[in-house]
Amino acid sequence: MNKDYENGIDILKQMTDVNGEQNIKSLGKIFPDFEEKMIAFGFGQIYSRPNLDLKTREVVTITSLITQGAFEQLDFHIKAALKAGLKSEEILEIILQCAAYIGFPKACSALAIAGEIFQ
Amino acid sequence: MNKDYENGIDILKQMTDVNGEQNIKSLGKIFPDFEEKMIAFGFGQIYSRPNLDLKTREVVTITSLITQGAFEQLDFHIKAALKAGLKSEEILEIILQCAAYIGFPKACSALAIAGEIFQ
Amino acid sequence: MNKDYENGIDILKQMTDVNGEQNIKSLGKIFPDFEEKMIAFGFGQIYSRPNLDLKTREVVTITSLITQGAFEQLDFHIKAALKAGLKSEEILEIILQCAAYIGFPKACSALAIAGEIFQ
Amino acid sequence: MNKDYENGIDILKQMTDVNGEQNIKSLGKIFPDFEEKMIAFGFGQIYSRPNLDLKTREVVTITSLITQGAFEQLDFHIKAALKAGLKSEEILEIILQCAAYIGFPKACSALAIAGEIFQ
Amino acid sequence: MNKDYENGIDILKQMTDVNGEQNIKSLGKIFPDFEEKMIAFGFGQIYSRPNLDLKTREVVTITSLITQGAFEQLDFHIKAALKAGLKSEEILEIILQCAAYIGFPKACSALAIAGEIFQ
Amino acid sequence: MNKDYENGIDILKQMTDVNGEQNIKSLGKIFPDFEEKMIAFGFGQIYSRPNLDLKTREVVTITSLITQGAFEQLDFHIKAALKAGLKSEEILEIILQCAAYIGFPKACSALAIAGEIFQ
Numbered sequence: 001m002n003k004d005y006e007n008g009i010d011i012l013k014q015m016t017d018v019n020g021e022q023n024i025k026s027l028g029k030i031f032p033d034f035e036e037k038m039i040a041f042g043f044g045q046i047y048s049r050p051n052l053d054l055k056t057r058e059v060v061t062i063t064s065l066i067t068q069g070a071f072e073q074l075d076f077h078i079k080a081a082l083k084a085g086l087k088s089e090e091i092l093e094i095i096l097q098c099a100a101y102i103g104f105p106k107a108c109s110a111l112a113i114a115g116e117i118f119q
Numbered sequence: 120m121n122k123d124y125e126n127g128i129d130i131l132k133q134m135t136d137v138n139g140e141q142n143i144k145s146l147g148k149i150f151p152d153f154e155e156k157m158i159a160f161g162f163g164q165i166y167s168r169p170n171l172d173l174k175t176r177e178v179v180t181i182t183s184l185i186t187q188g189a190f191e192q193l194d195f196h197i198k199a200a201l202k203a204g205l206k207s208e209e210i211l212e213i214i215l216q217c218a219a220y221i222g223f224p225k226a227c228s229a230l231a232i233a234g235e236i237f238q
Numbered sequence: 239m240n241k242d243y244e245n246g247i248d249i250l251k252q253m254t255d256v257n258g259e260q261n262i263k264s265l266g267k268i269f270p271d272f273e274e275k276m277i278a279f280g281f282g283q284i285y286s287r288p289n290l291d292l293k294t295r296e297v298v299t300i301t302s303l304i305t306q307g308a309f310e311q312l313d314f315h316i317k318a319a320l321k322a323g324l325k326s327e328e329i330l331e332i333i334l335q336c337a338a339y340i341g342f343p344k345a346c347s348a349l350a351i352a353g354e355i356f357q
Numbered sequence: 358m359n360k361d362y363e364n365g366i367d368i369l370k371q372m373t374d375v376n377g378e379q380n381i382k383s384l385g386k387i388f389p390d391f392e393e394k395m396i397a398f399g400f401g402q403i404y405s406r407p408n409l410d411l412k413t414r415e416v417v418t419i420t421s422l423i424t425q426g427a428f429e430q431l432d433f434h435i436k437a438a439l440k441a442g443l444k445s446e447e448i449l450e451i452i453l454q455c456a457a458y459i460g461f462p463k464a465c466s467a468l469a470i471a472g473e474i475f476q
Numbered sequence: 477m478n479k480d481y482e483n484g485i486d487i488l489k490q491m492t493d494v495n496g497e498q499n500i501k502s503l504g505k506i507f508p509d510f511e512e513k514m515i516a517f518g519f520g521q522i523y524s525r526p527n528l529d530l531k532t533r534e535v536v537t538i539t540s541l542i543t544q545g546a547f548e549q550l551d552f553h554i555k556a557a558l559k560a561g562l563k564s565e566e567i568l569e570i571i572l573q574c575a576a577y578i579g580f581p582k583a584c585s586a587l588a589i590a591g592e593i594f595q
Numbered sequence: 596m597n598k599d600y601e602n603g604i605d606i607l608k609q610m611t612d613v614n615g616e617q618n619i620k621s622l623g624k625i626f627p628d629f630e631e632k633m634i635a636f637g638f639g640q641i642y643s644r645p646n647l648d649l650k651t652r653e654v655v656t657i658t659s660l661i662t663q664g665a666f667e668q669l670d671f672h673i674k675a676a677l678k679a680g681l682k683s684e685e686i687l688e689i690i691l692q693c694a695a696y697i698g699f700p701k702a703c704s705a706l707a708i709a710g711e712i713f714q
Contacts, residue, residue: 030591031568038580041636042219051212059175060182060213064220067186069426069545070581092388093170094179100161101183103340104395105427108384115387149353150330157342160398188307188664189343211626222578223633224665227622234625268710269687276699279517280457289450297413298420298451302458305424307664308700331408332417338399339421426545449507460697461514462546472506518695527688535651536658536689540696543662569646570655576637577659
């Protein structure tokens with residue numbers, strides 16, 4: 001597990017900046033085991049896997065967040081997507097395609113969040 | 120609109136085979152305007168756009184369908200994803216990543232559907 | 239409560255036929271209190287209220303069922319909607335509008351169910 | 358499409374006031390194609406259709422927004438519903454009926470938003 | 477019904493403090509019948525039932541709120557859960573288990589709310 | 596990881612019978628890594644934790660499955676809940692309480708599944 005956690009921290013550093021890393025780690029102040037599992041499993045065991053590059057993984061994550069209406073996590077992952085090499089036009093395009101698959105309301109909420117980041 | 124519809128039919132032919140096309144068109148027997156809008160808007164106006172290739176669009180679609188539990192449409196789009204060039208390992212990887220973002224239950228249901236296609 | 243239950247049964251008889259009533263009541267074989275609450279609260283206390291007629295209430299119910307993907311209850315309520323005076327064109331129109339608000343996948347699943355009833 | 362967009366703007370002007378129209382159009386500053394599609398498809402092609410009047414269409418929209426928890430769009434559509442002729446008692450009644458179909462938590466959140474508008 | 481309402485108020489007083497009770501009752505200023513039904517049905521007829529104690533009922537409620545993303549009601553019920561005898565470690569554990577069943581994003585949002593209460 | 600997997604298999608044997616275990620393991624024929632992660636993380640790392648006993652964990656799981664409409668996994672977990680010591684009356688009570696928190700439609704679907712098991 002320790003290795004998964006270290007692995008997860010490495011991936012996290014690739015995905016985000018110091019602020020993003022601190023945000024994730026701050027969950028550990030509330031519940032250390034939660035932060036540990038999230039980093040070891042989510043980042044260490046899943047994001048690190050082959051067959052999908054980080055860029056495509058962020059396509060999956062952004063789409064899933066918008067579809068489930070988990071907008072609080074969207075800022076982190078839109079920034080991570082840009083860092084992984086997705087262009088802002090591609091992220092906007094994901095949001096537009098989501099409109100056809102989950103309807104315009106959630107797509108509008110996502111677009112507003114993207115708009116604040118892209119400014 | 121007629122042009123959007125024709126455009127949509129062209130995209131649809133690229134995405135699926137004769138059976139898949141017939142399945143979509145059969146909705147027109149129940150409600151012609153629904154089939155017309157879905158093809159003209161969904162396929163003609165959205166899938167045809169630049170900035171995301173068909174392969175990446177299927178990553179978006181498959182992720183959104185699994186996240187919302189719309190499993191009846193998953194068979195069509197996993198087949199379309201394969202036709203667009205996604206490898207079965209990549210589709211399985213999307214399903215595994217979804218487990219971290221929406222939980223294992225819906226990911227298990229998606230995996231069972233993928234399993235029947237990949238056999 | 240007894241009065242709410244009787245009230246609920248009266249509404250239920252207005253909404254559905256003998257088969258529909260039996261389907262609802264059959265839940266009582268598994269858990270009598272559940273059937274009692276559902277009829278007394280759902281039908282007796284809510285559907286019986288003023289300010290929305292039965293026809294508009296079925297617009298609400300059908301939209302909510304499609305939006306949450308509760309397709310197992312849709313057959314009952316599309317039939318109840320027809321009995322309350324909604325025309326099949328109006329029900330199809332609700333499904334098409336839902337496509338813009340929740341996306342095409344769930345709207346397609348709803349359309350297939352409506353199609354079997356309207357045949 | 359241009360005609361659909363113009364049609365959509367006409368419907369939008371019927372549904373909302375200058376502020377509401379500006380809110381929708383402001384999405385165009387982030388992503389012009391998204392605003393164009395939403396107005397041309399959502400308002401121009403769907404809301405403009407026959408078989409359901411604007412009042413009934415707002416019953417559908419409000420119910421779908423509450424059911425999917427898309428509360429950010431609810432203020433706009435409750436105001437549009439009032440403008441289309443729904444009485445506040447009818448909107449409250451929709452929210453109460455939703456409690457039976459999606460549970461009290463989301464209905465409570467919707468009620469708080471309606472309360473601020475009706476004051 | 478009056479008896480159900482009184483019963484509901486009794487349960488509510490057991491579950492929460494004066495502030496919590498006022499919050500629930502304040503819904504009555506917007507729509508008295510909604511507040512009445514929620515207290516009479518939700519608290520009076522459901523929470524008062526045998527076979528599950530208040531502590532286990534809060535496990536059900538907290539899990540359902542997190543799963544459906546109804547975070548506005550979570551503060552009330554985490555406090556009610558503590559009052560019913562659930563320990564903070566148990567509530568954190570529910571949130572962690574939810575991560576496996578609905579994914580990390582909604583679990584993170586729930587954890588942030590719990591963290592503010594436990595401080 | 597190997598230890599997490601072994602741990603997970605031990606928990607799984609406690610929770611289910613030979614058929615249930617085979618069902619979970621059969622996912623490994625489609626995608627071995629998915630089965631491995633699900634058992635090592637879900638069962639090995641989460642279910643094995645202290646602070647909630649297996650019985651309470653099944654209250655969480657059943658509630659989450661019903662709330663998200665993941666009915667395909669409900670049969671497995673209702674049986675696991677019975678094995679962990681939940682009485683059928685308690686499971687029915689969870690379903691009834693869910694009706695107040697997510698509405699009657701999904702609660703009805705859950706009740707039908709429970710009914711087949713309890714016969």
